[in-house]
Amino acid sequence: MKKEITIVGAGLVGSLLSIYLAKRGHKVRIYERRGDMRKEHMSAGRSINLALSDRGLLALDKVGLAEEIKQISIPMHGRYIHNLDGSTAFQPYGKEGQYINSVSRGTLNMKLMDLAEQHGVEIYYNQKCSAIDWKKQLVDFEISNLEFQTTRFDLLFGADGAFSAARLHHQLQHEKFDYQQYYIDCGYKELTIPPTANGDFAMEVNALHIWPRKDYMLIALPNLDKTFTCTLFFPFEGEASFSNLTTEEKVKDFFEKTFPDALPLMPDYITQFFNNPVSSLVTVKCFPWIREDKFALIGDAAHAIVPFFGQGMNCGFEDCRILDELIEKNGDDWQAILQQYQALRKPDGDAIANLAINNFTEMRDKTADPKFLLQKKIEARLHEKYPDKWIPAYSQVTFSPYIRYSEALLRGQKQESIMQQVMATPGIEDKWNSEEVEKMILKRLIS
Numbered sequence: 001m002k003k004e005i006t007i008v009g010a011g012l013v014g015s016l017l018s019i020y021l022a023k024r025g026h027k028v029r030i031y032e033r034r035g036d037m038r039k040e041h042m043s044a045g046r047s048i049n050l051a052l053s054d055r056g057l058l059a060l061d062k063v064g065l066a067e068e069i070k071q072i073s074i075p076m077h078g079r080y081i082h083n084l085d086g087s088t089a090f091q092p093y094g095k096e097g098q099y100i101n102s103v104s105r106g107t108l109n110m111k112l113m114d115l116a117e118q119h120g121v122e123i124y125y126n127q128k129c130s131a132i133d134w135k136k137q138l139v140d141f142e143i144s145n146l147e148f149q150t151t152r153f154d155l156l157f158g159a160d161g162a163f164s165a166a167r168l169h170h171q172l173q174h175e176k177f178d179y180q181q182y183y184i185d186c187g188y189k190e191l192t193i194p195p196t197a198n199g200d201f202a203m204e205v206n207a208l209h210i211w212p213r214k215d216y217m218l219i220a221l222p223n224l225d226k227t228f229t230c231t232l233f234f235p236f237e238g239e240a241s242f243s244n245l246t247t248e249e250k251v252k253d254f255f256e257k258t259f260p261d262a263l264p265l266m267p268d269y270i271t272q273f274f275n276n277p278v279s280s281l282v283t284v285k286c287f288p289w290i291r292e293d294k295f296a297l298i299g300d301a302a303h304a305i306v307p308f309f310g311q312g313m314n315c316g317f318e319d320c321r322i323l324d325e326l327i328e329k330n331g332d333d334w335q336a337i338l339q340q341y342q343a344l345r346k347p348d349g350d351a352i353a354n355l356a357i358n359n360f361t362e363m364r365d366k367t368a369d370p371k372f373l374l375q376k377k378i379e380a381r382l383h384e385k386y387p388d389k390w391i392p393a394y395s396q397v398t399f400s401p402y403i404r405y406s407e408a409l410l411r412g413q414k415q416e417s418i419m420q421q422v423m424a425t426p427g428i429e430d431k432w433n434s435e436e437v438e439k440m441i442l443k444r445l446i447s
């Protein structure tokens with residue numbers, strides 16, 4: 001039986017979800033708080049560009065969009081590290097031919113909305129979800145001129161992001177709703193590196209640039225217009241912090257000491273620093289995500305995570321693919337579909353949330369540590385020789401879309417504990433590629 005499905009939020013996940021559901025023959029309406037970004041030239045909010053990897057691409061492929069999106073993406077084959085002494089180093093993300101993709105959030109979102117409409121999805125703009133009664137199957141929207149309208153649904157998906165109104169109103173209807181919200185002590189600010197005077201990229205284009213500085217870092221992803229979007233992940237408080245960089249002199253002094261090689265590429269960084277906002281980074285875990293066959297949370301509304309694994313959108317896209325597979329399996333039994341969706345995705349959402357927090361330390365600190373780099377070299381060698389036995393944690397998450405996040409977390413933890421022992425071996429720097437070390441690792445792997 002076909003349903004009348006309401007989706008709250010026409011962001012990346014809501015738009016993709018609508019395509020999957022419309023393809024199954026359901027009547028789908030999306031209600032979006034903002035105006036139509038295709039007409040109003042507004043920003044798509046949050047970060048300007050995103051790293052799209054194999055999980056996201058697989059979900060896009062199922063609706064026939066992967067190739068088109070790849071055409072408007074820039075491959076990033078590895079991390080390009082900028083050390084404080086001016087030296088640089090390239091660290092491949094995976095094996096030859098494995099890469100992640102820098103894509104514009106706005107362009108991707110607009111393409112998804114276009115495709116949704118081509119499949120008959122109706123998108124209503126300037127409609128802010130202001131109340132939900134899932135038992136009565138009613139949702140209220142505040143329209144831009146402060147009028148309210150109530151709409152009935154068979155099934156509602158809350159795809160309205162990290163600060164989801166759908167989640168909040170669902171929570172208000174229930175005493176027993178687990179909710180955990182955790183802000184890290186760093187925020188972020190975006191800055192732009194323009195093209196050179198010749199109109200070229202100012203740095204190596206096919207890489208994600210990182211300036212790791214222990215407690216904080218600057219990163220940069222390339223855009224098709226030959227700019228780079230930089231993001232400064234930086235403490236809110238303390239000696240080196242947003243709250244301390246209050247004058248032009250302080251900003252200049254800090255940037256000159258900390259990111260000397262980035263400054264010539266970004267002549268107006270001081271103006272940008274004071275003009276661009278600081279945003280916070282939150283992890284949200286909650287439960288349950290579903291109610292009977294009538295209500296479900298998806299994407300960031302169900303599991304907002306910090307961006308250090310580049311997986312938030314990828315995970316939300318994967319939610320849509322898995323949900324679609326469950327529809328295929330269970331037919332019209334939506335109670336079963338939603339229950340299985342929650343049972344599968346909740347542990348994976350929790351796992352990628354934890355992996356993402358851990359990766360902050362790796363990116364801002366360890367990428368500049370020779371011991372860590374040696375560890376990665378040993379792991380890459382093992383992966384090359386025994387591709388089924390040893391997959392580095394990063395590759396499991398980024399390039400192995402059929403390994404669940406929860407499995408990647410567990411396997412990664414086991415591998416990390418083995419590697420800690422290996423790295424403590426005396427003289428490891430000299431015998432890292434010896435048979436002795438290899439045997440030690442393989443023995444521990446099967447024990």
Ligand SMILES: Cc1cc2nc3c(=O)[nH]c(=O)nc-3n(C[C@H](O)[C@H](O)[C@H](O)COP(=O)(O)OP(=O)(O)OC[C@H]3O[C@@H](n4cnc5c(N)ncnc54)[C@H](O)[C@@H]3O)c2cc1C
Binds near residue numbers: 013160163
């Ligand atoms: C700095 C940063 C960098 C990131 N980088 C990456 C990356 O490289 N790779 C990656 O995979 N992920 C990345 N992410 C995560 C990614 O941005 C999110 O996971 C993704 O946007 C989630 O999509 P969503 O559709 O669930 O939510 P959103 O993109 O937040 O969309 C929610 C939509 O709901 C609408 N809405 C909100 N409230 C209401 C309401 N009350 N009524 C109606 N509509 C409403 C919003 O206007 C919006 O359109 C990054 C995030 C940040 C902050």
